[in-house]
Amino acid sequence: MAGAGDLCQAEVPLNLATLSDLKSLQETGHGSAYRPASGSAPIIAVPRDFGSLRKRSFTFSRLSVAISRKLTVGYDPRIGKQTFVHDYLGHQMIDAARDLWGQIFSRAVELPDAAIYRPENEGYQAKRFRKALRTAGWSKEEINARREAYAQLEQPFPSSSPGVAPNLEAHAQIIADRVSAAITAKGLAHTPVLIGIDPRSGVEAGLTNVIMTDEAILTVTSFFFRWCGLIARAYTRTLFLNPNYWSSSTPSADKDRLLLLRNAELTVYWNRIFISFASTGTHALVPYRPATRRELILFEQVAWSMEYFAFAHEYGHHALVHRNIGDDPIKQEHDADRFAMSLAEHLRSEPFQIDNPYIATGAGAVLVLIANDILRSIGAEDTLAPAKEAVLTHPPTPERISRITNRHLIQPARFEFDRNFCNTVARIMAAVAGIVREFHDLGGREFINKIGSST
Numbered sequence: 001m002a003g004a005g006d007l008c009q010a011e012v013p014l015n016l017a018t019l020s021d022l023k024s025l026q027e028t029g030h031g032s033a034y035r036p037a038s039g040s041a042p043i044i045a046v047p048r049d050f051g052s053l054r055k056r057s058f059t060f061s062r063l064s065v066a067i068s069r070k071l072t073v074g075y076d077p078r079i080g081k082q083t084f085v086h087d088y089l090g091h092q093m094i095d096a097a098r099d100l101w102g103q104i105f106s107r108a109v110e111l112p113d114a115a116i117y118r119p120e121n122e123g124y125q126a127k128r129f130r131k132a133l134r135t136a137g138w139s140k141e142e143i144n145a146r147r148e149a150y151a152q153l154e155q156p157f158p159s160s161s162p163g164v165a166p167n168l169e170a171h172a173q174i175i176a177d178r179v180s181a182a183i184t185a186k187g188l189a190h191t192p193v194l195i196g197i198d199p200r201s202g203v204e205a206g207l208t209n210v211i212m213t214d215e216a217i218l219t220v221t222s223f224f225f226r227w228c229g230l231i232a233r234a235y236t237r238t239l240f241l242n243p244n245y246w247s248s249s250t251p252s253a254d255k256d257r258l259l260l261l262r263n264a265e266l267t268v269y270w271n272r273i274f275i276s277f278a279s280t281g282t283h284a285l286v287p288y289r290p291a292t293r294r295e296l297i298l299f300e301q302v303a304w305s306m307e308y309f310a311f312a313h314e315y316g317h318h319a320l321v322h323r324n325i326g327d328d329p330i331k332q333e334h335d336a337d338r339f340a341m342s343l344a345e346h347l348r349s350e351p352f353q354i355d356n357p358y359i360a361t362g363a364g365a366v367l368v369l370i371a372n373d374i375l376r377s378i379g380a381e382d383t384l385a386p387a388k389e390a391v392l393t394h395p396p397t398p399e400r401i402s403r404i405t406n407r408h409l410i411q412p413a414r415f416e417f418d419r420n421f422c423n424t425v426a427r428i429m430a431a432v433a434g435i436v437r438e439f440h441d442l443g444g445r446e447f448i449n450k451i452g453s454s455t
Contacts, residue, residue, distance in 0.1 A: 097194040097215040100208070101160060104217075105196060109163055114199040115222035115282070117165040132288045161197040164222055168197050172220060175311045182312070182346035183319055190319045193218045201281025203227045203372060205310040207317045216318045218311065225307065226283045230273045231371045232303035236295050237266055238428050247424045256431040267435060274436045278379045301356045305364020308347050312340035329393040337400055340365065341407060362404040363421035370429040373397040378440045401426065 108114060126147070133143045159169055176195045183190055196219040198204070203224055208217040239246055241259060261267055269289070276285035291299040316339030322332045341362055348360040358364040394400075405422040408414035 094192050094194045094215050096210045096213045097217050098160065100210050101194055101196045101217045101219075104208075105161055105199070109199050111200070113201055113281075114163075115201060116163045116199060128288060129290075132290050136290045136292050138290075138293075160194060161199070164197040164199055168222060168225065169195070171225060172197060172311075175307055176218065176315075178347065178350065179308065179311050179315050179343065182343040183315060185346045186342070188319060190315075191215060193315065193318055195219075197222055203277060203281075203375065205314055207314040209318075209323050214321075218314050218318070220310070221281075223277070223282050224310070227277060227371075228303050228306040228310075228368065230283060230286060231367065232306060233289070233291060233295070233299050234266070234270050234273060234432075235302055235367060235425070235428060236291070236299040237269075238432070239298075239424070240295065241266070246428055247420060251427055253430065253434070256427060257434055260431050260435060270432050271436055271439050274375060274378060275439075277375055297352065300351060302358050302364060302367065304351045305356060305358035306368040308343075308350065308359060309340055309362075309365040309368055312343045312347070313337060316340050330395050333394050334400070334403060337365070337404060338407070341404060357417075357421055361418040361421040362407070363418075363425045365404050366401050366422045366425045367429065369397050369400055370426065370433070374429070374433045374436055378436065 109116065130143055133146070134140075138146075159166070161169055172195050176193065180190070180193070191214045193207075194215070194217045196217055198219045198221045200221050201223055202221050205218070205220045205224060208219070210216060238260060241263060245259065260270075269286075272286045273283075276283055279285070313336045316336035317332065320332075320335055320339060322336070344359050344362065348355055350356055350359060358367070401422070405419055406415070408418055
């Protein structure tokens, strides 16, 4: 299996973004200003001073955001002081979790398909990324700036998962710290959580409670962030086929399918994403096609919204003290979803300090839930056991989506806004699911099993 190093894909510095990027979001309706009837502040808005925003040393990537090295040690640049419960450098108060994770990780890393970082692959990967970025329209100077920003995230820091790509841990810790800060901002006490990267393939996020303590370990698999990035990129490109059609026209399964099928390259791209993860648990069969300028901001907002929901959901299990095996797992999942969405108000400006509608409305949660559901439905035969177990312990996906979409039912303006975004995501993914499952039924199942048995 390819090393995890080739997962480490950054995009470009934020200070290279252009005003047209934000203008394109306004024109599509996915990023335009929205004011509730009460006349309160806009829920979705562009920065008040985009000029100053462009001059900041903000850089961002699919796997890491180097706003400041201080950010990763619990410094919130918006507030200007230490705010995070989790002590990133000290790993305080999580000794038992660290010991347990060390045992789990040491066994996992010995598995033959463990995704271990291989520095010797960096030269090849760097050339491949540069070529892809040039093809996407980025200049040599922009690509070099992106690489410099990326290198900042490879600085040594205490690792809980030695051997995995270092910027996977950095990105996971940034998200965890921000979610932890959001919980604190709500006035809720919670003990720190150890963050680990599970070196296995597949798409999973999970929480492991440490018995006899109040400590916990939140882990994601090595390919989780790449999965979110690929789904977000494919979704962004599908939305941009005709934004007004997807968000405002009367839904028609046949017309939706035809719109997607007319773009053969995008249709193949969607299929390759699901085929690759269903058969290998990795992105191995998916070409690297980075975001263009037009796609960049929306793509990043969508990807981060998916990742934040996954982390906030797992933090919900921890903060709500879901430790009793005898409790109803279905209710616990609904409660964790509700908890995650309650943090949206504190995370809604991520990652650019402008409102992110995919966090605020729950549309990012809807996207990751549906994408995971499609993946489970077409997985290789030897990967179906975890999917069946998930069905027994998790509510049906449509039920979870309904609760997320309708959570502001008694606030008509917010409800309508949430529903617009969530329904657009659900509509696009319904078209994608139909095409992916059609391929699956026409021989894709055998193809996926064949690839899966050979990896």
